[in-house]
Amino acid sequence: MTLNAHVQQEKKALMQWLIRLGEQIQDGTVILDATSASPEILHCNEAFTKMMHGDADVLKEKQLHHFNDDVTQQELYQRFYFTLATGQQQQLTVITKRGDDTTFWNEVSGYPISSTQGDVLLFFCICRDVTSAINDGVFSNIEKDVYASIHEERSLQSTLYDVCEQVRLFMRRPVYTVICLKKNNQFYIAGKNDTFKQWHERNEQAFRAGPYIYDEEEMIVSNRLWHHNRTLFQEQDIHCVWQQRINNQQQRMVAHFSVYVDGSVRLTAQERMYLQRVTNLLNVYLQVQQQKEEIERLAYTDYYSTLPNHKYFTTSMQTIYRQRKDGHIVILEISESQHIIDLYGREGMSRLMEQMANQMQQLVGEPILLARYDNASLIVCNDRQYNMKKLNAHILDNLTSAAYELKEHKMYITLKVGVSKYSAETNWEEAIHHAEIALSDARKSIGTVMRMYDESLKQNLQKEMDLLTHLLEDLQQRKLQVYLQPQVDLRTGEIVSFEALARWHSELLGFVSPAEFIRVAENAGKIHKLDMYILHLVLEWQSERKRKGLPMYPVSVNISADHFYYPTFVEDFTKKVDRFNIEHELIKVEVTESIELNDMQRAKCIISELTELGFDVSMDDFGVGYSSLSYLQQLPFREIKIDRSFINNLIDQRMHAVMRTIVQLSKDLSLRSVAEGIETPEQQQKMLDIGCDIGQGYYFYRPMPLHEIDDILYKK
Numbered sequence: 001m002t003l004n005a006h007v008q009q010e011k012k013a014l015m016q017w018l019i020r021l022g023e024q025i026q027d028g029t030v031i032l033d034a035t036s037a038s039p040e041i042l043h044c045n046e047a048f049t050k051m052m053h054g055d056a057d058v059l060k061e062k063q064l065h066h067f068n069d070d071v072t073q074q075e076l077y078q079r080f081y082f083t084l085a086t087g088q089q090q091q092l093t094v095i096t097k098r099g100d101d102t103t104f105w106n107e108v109s110g111y112p113i114s115s116t117q118g119d120v121l122l123f124f125c126i127c128r129d130v131t132s133a134i135n136d137g138v139f140s141n142i143e144k145d146v147y148a149s150i151h152e153e154r155s156l157q158s159t160l161y162d163v164c165e166q167v168r169l170f171m172r173r174p175v176y177t178v179i180c181l182k183k184n185n186q187f188y189i190a191g192k193n194d195t196f197k198q199w200h201e202r203n204e205q206a207f208r209a210g211p212y213i214y215d216e217e218e219m220i221v222s223n224r225l226w227h228h229n230r231t232l233f234q235e236q237d238i239h240c241v242w243q244q245r246i247n248n249q250q251q252r253m254v255a256h257f258s259v260y261v262d263g264s265v266r267l268t269a270q271e272r273m274y275l276q277r278v279t280n281l282l283n284v285y286l287q288v289q290q291q292k293e294e295i296e297r298l299a300y301t302d303y304y305s306t307l308p309n310h311k312y313f314t315t316s317m318q319t320i321y322r323q324r325k326d327g328h329i330v331i332l333e334i335s336e337s338q339h340i341i342d343l344y345g346r347e348g349m350s351r352l353m354e355q356m357a358n359q360m361q362q363l364v365g366e367p368i369l370l371a372r373y374d375n376a377s378l379i380v381c382n383d384r385q386y387n388m389k390k391l392n393a394h395i396l397d398n399l400t401s402a403a404y405e406l407k408e409h410k411m412y413i414t415l416k417v418g419v420s421k422y423s424a425e426t427n428w429e430e431a432i433h434h435a436e437i438a439l440s441d442a443r444k445s446i447g448t449v450m451r452m453y454d455e456s457l458k459q460n461l462q463k464e465m466d467l468l469t470h471l472l473e474d475l476q477q478r479k480l481q482v483y484l485q486p487q488v489d490l491r492t493g494e495i496v497s498f499e500a501l502a503r504w505h506s507e508l509l510g511f512v513s514p515a516e517f518i519r520v521a522e523n524a525g526k527i528h529k530l531d532m533y534i535l536h537l538v539l540e541w542q543s544e545r546k547r548k549g550l551p552m553y554p555v556s557v558n559i560s561a562d563h564f565y566y567p568t569f570v571e572d573f574t575k576k577v578d579r580f581n582i583e584h585e586l587i588k589v590e591v592t593e594s595i596e597l598n599d600m601q602r603a604k605c606i607i608s609e610l611t612e613l614g615f616d617v618s619m620d621d622f623g624v625g626y627s628s629l630s631y632l633q634q635l636p637f638r639e640i641k642i643d644r645s646f647i648n649n650l651i652d653q654r655m656h657a658v659m660r661t662i663v664q665l666s667k668d669l670s671l672r673s674v675a676e677g678i679e680t681p682e683q684q685q686k687m688l689d690i691g692c693d694i695g696q697g698y699y700f701y702r703p704m705p706l707h708e709i710d711d712i713l714y715k716k
């Protein structure tokens with residue numbers, strides 16, 4: 001546009017006036033020629049020259065967008081000029097590049113300056129460096145993001161990735177940001193942005209290696225290359241690396257934060273300040289994260305051992321279950337747990353569980369979901385369709401054949417294992433319950449046993465529970481009875497003593513065999529109640545006879561293994577007998593041979609104590625177990641009761657010989673031998689021939705209620 005002389009004059013005068021105005025303003029001012037299609041700089045004040053790190057002559061005749069950063073679009077300026085040309089004020093915030101290639105946020109306020117005719121002749125722009133204000137804003141964004149991520153429990157990885165990305169955006173030029181965390185004394189990259197992605201992936205080690213400047217608080221490495229990675233970084237035209245270590249509360253380095261800057265431009269003081277603030281923020285974030293991890297670790301770890309706990313198991317199960325896979329729940333329990341706790345305490349038990357878990361992991365060969373279920377059991381989820389037969393044969397065999405070591409003692413264990421299946425249809429929580437039921441069933445057997453859950457187990461359990469409830473109720477109401485079965489002199493048939501046997505005629509269930517209800521009471525840990533009740537009835541009967549001055553007979557009572565090892569058994573037993581004022585010689589204690597007499601030392605103490613108090617102890621069901629003979633020599637029994645199965649087999653010549661030896665041996669040890677279950681006169685004769693003194697069985701008498709016994713004794 002060509003201007004007439006008058007307008008030229010006016011433009012010049014306006015310019016002079018604007019220059020003077022500019023000199024009085026502290027911000028940078030620029031006067032642009034509005035009459036040109038691409039407005040160039042006619043004048044700038046000193047403040048602007050300073051802002052640009054340049055000199056005024058160089059700046060003149062340039063256009064504002066020449067100072068643009070690559071990122072800023074030229075269109076912005078087009079629109080800016082267009083609005084000004086229509087006579088309206090306008091503001092623009094752009095990244096501006098200085099002569100030395102550094103950048104800053106420039107807030108440009110433009111004012112159109114018009115002639116008296118109303119034509120816009122000049123643009124007057126006031127420029128402010130608003131970088132620090134913007135940076136504050138940017139920083140508070142990153143801060144908000146990080147705090148939100150803590151609140152929303154976002155993953156560490158995604159939060160650190162975001163931080164790196166924000167830093168990259170902030171820097172407004174190609175930079176590569178990396179956050180490395182320390183784990184097991186090694187750094188791994190926990191956050192990064194995708195700049196130089198391919199190059200980075202090839203040379204990950206160089207970044208992971210971390211600061212080359214550990215020992216310094218903060219340091220800018222610029223144009224100073226460091227030995228082994230020197231060529232690598234040079235290749236990528238990286239001459240500036242900003243790195244800072246992140247320490248934990250104990251001043252140990254837990255992470256490092258690095259910014260690799262492309263090209264040779266150094267970081268500005270502002271950028272360094274920003275990075276410092278990000279480092280501080282990271283520091284806080286990582287500490288919070290660490291505390292959270294610690295709390296989580298504690299919540300998911302067994303209190304006494306390093307093993308994951310039940311909560312960990314159920315939480316992980318939820319994830320596994322969501323994947324809709326089929327699998328098995330396996331609960332493995334150490335049978336000897338009570339012993340181990342007695343000997344080595346809970347501490348020892350925990351060490352043993354850890355050893356077992358390790359062994360299990362090694363045997364399976366791949367990571368499995370495993371946790372401590374309770375004191376003596378591990379729970380395992382087999383979601384890999386690991387063959388259950390293989391588990392049984394291979395893993396259980398190995399777990400129980402290896403020796404475990406506790407406080408320099410070697411030990412072997414046996415396991416009870418309950419297994420159940422879960423699938424997309426069955427609930428896994430129910431599966432855990434089923435595995436428990438299978439385990440309960442496994443506990444009924446001796447040695448290492450694995451049981452797979454099936455419906456009948458649950459039904460049996462329900463039946464047992466019902467039976468137990470009725471039994472305990474009837475016991476409470478004294479509805480159980482005692483029957484006595486006479487024991488006779490095999491030579492004369494004369495009654496010499498009795499065995500007391502529990503009888504239960506339940507109103508609801510009818511007659512229940514002792515074999516059944518005794519087992520249920522034993523499993524439920526209630527057998528001592530029943531034993532003591534039967535003893536009570538026997539003592540009542542005896543004291544009644546005593547009161548009447550009738551002849552007195554010794555009576556044997558059965559004591560279950562569980563009860564026998566009860567800490568206060570001897571004391572309670574003696575107290576009860578003494579309360580009735582019955583001579584100790586009139587009460588005998590029968591313990592079954594299948595009692596776990598493997599705790600030989602304890603058994604010996606208890607038997608000796610009873611014998612010293614005057615109670616004879618009898619070994620019941622002799623010959624059913626394997627080590628009968630060895631027990632005989634070691635434990636101070638007074639009597640053996642030869643099991644019915646032997647007597648049934650007397651026709652067998654070899655059995656006959658074994659029996660003769662046993663009876664002979666017991667005679668040598670001054671033991672009385674009682675033959676159980678004699679049903680025929682032949683059996684009576686055979687036992688006599690062998691040298692047995694006493695017999696008990698249907699051939700002589702059946703177990704009978706007390707009044708019938710009184711009748712028989714009366715008739716004698």
Ligand code: C2E
Nearest residue numbers: 501502514515518531534558559560677678679696697698
């Ligand atoms: P046990 O101690 O071996 O008792 C002998 C069992 O053999 C009794 O069975 C008795 O009725 C049976 N019997 C006796 N003579 C003969 C015979 O000639 N032929 C046959 N076939 N059987 C004979 P019962 O009364 O059914 O008791 C079963 C088991 O229950 C007992 O075996 C004992 O272990 C246990 N038991 C009974 N009462 C009590 C008790 O009060 N406490 C404890 N802990 N266990 C008890």
Ligand code: CA
Nearest residue numbers: 499558590620
């Ligand atoms: Ca018995």
Ligand code: CA
Nearest residue numbers: 620621641676
């Ligand atoms: Ca018996």
